[in-house]
Amino acid sequence: MTADHPTLGVIIRGIRNKNGWTLKEMSAKTGIPVSTLSKVEHDRLTLTYDKLQQLSRRLNISMSELFAENRPAPERQVMGRRSVGTIEQALRVETPNYDYFYLCTDLRHKRMIPILTRIRAKSTKEFGELVHHQGEEFIFVIEGAIEVHTEFYDPIVVREQQSIYIDSTMAHAYLVADGCEEALVLGVCSSEEQGLMDSLIKNVHGEPGL
Template sequence: MKARHHTLGGLLRGLRARNGWTLKEMSERTQIPVSTLSKVEHDRLTLTYDKLLQLSQRLNIRMSELFADPAESGEAAVTARRSVGRMGDAVRVNTKNYDYYYLCPELRRKRMIPIHTRIRAKSVEEFGELVRHQGEEFIYVLEGAVEVLTEFYDAVVLHEGESIYIDSNMGHAYIAAEDCDEALVLAVCSSAEEGLLESLYSLHGDVEAVRPPAANARRRSARPLGKRATRRAR
């Protein structure tokens, strides 16, 4: 099937439809005759550079948008991916500081990693060295209270219903706040770069990631979760 070419006419038709304008209304806005606009929309006429400049200025759009090919525009294709996150399907990783439950594990090459996390460490000394990894992350406190430690800011305590968004490349740690034995948070880590999940797994060192039986069956032919790392588990 032959691909449909991107044209100036198609762009103008789309722009007019999105704004609910008639040809006459667009003509009044651009000061370009209705007959000219109609011919452009039907790909029977193109515009000179001066008219294109006039069009972009009067419609308040960039000149580059009049020439952009949708295939190169950076608009993401709709993948229709979907995954229901259930604790019983999560990949579980237990370390000395945290119990991680990686949700929606069947989706590969995710750029956003949702993690249900139980925080057990109660002091900086108990936690150890601050953690760093690619991307950014968002933490929402579900139960208890969490003390957030970062290398460039003073510590802050978050209670139930409170949240924080940080640059994950900055050294950081989460510990249970004073007078709180444990805390439960929902974490979402994201990155524009690929390999985020592998980067997170590598922080666990030699600690084994455990998949539920159903997930193991679905991934029997998949590669291992990741390489064993030399870092201490966080």
């Protein structure tokens, strides 16, 4: 992994080194055990979404910095980009309605955000208010079936091996279709504007101000 494409471990170690903290001192400031921080810095462990929130709040940094999305671009123009990821390396976000696995988080300034999502919500009442954010998104159903609710269209069922592409600024929600307990989908959110990850964090995960 190069310095141009830092992992979460590289970013956290950089924050610690920049402030001249030992692992013990950073643990005291963040409330995260020394052993956990050490494993994260050596890319042997990732942090849950709750722990990332805790770290960002206690260190007074934005969540986007931890996603490697909001750092200055290198002066040298890179002609090719590549990221090979696994589910173990994905950044996991757990919510009552979904489990999100953000893939290829080592690449920054992305215009596409790939997300593997396990969907559990079964009704709009359970889901709550429909969400919206900048850009567009593509959803491919890997397992099960989903019911897609959008601001301007009637609900539609998208089944296994089917896909849907929508304007993300239109309020929307993905629910489990009747007859399914869960559904697994691969989604790709895209935007020509910067700050897509911040937009997702704020509007999808309900974390304003990060």
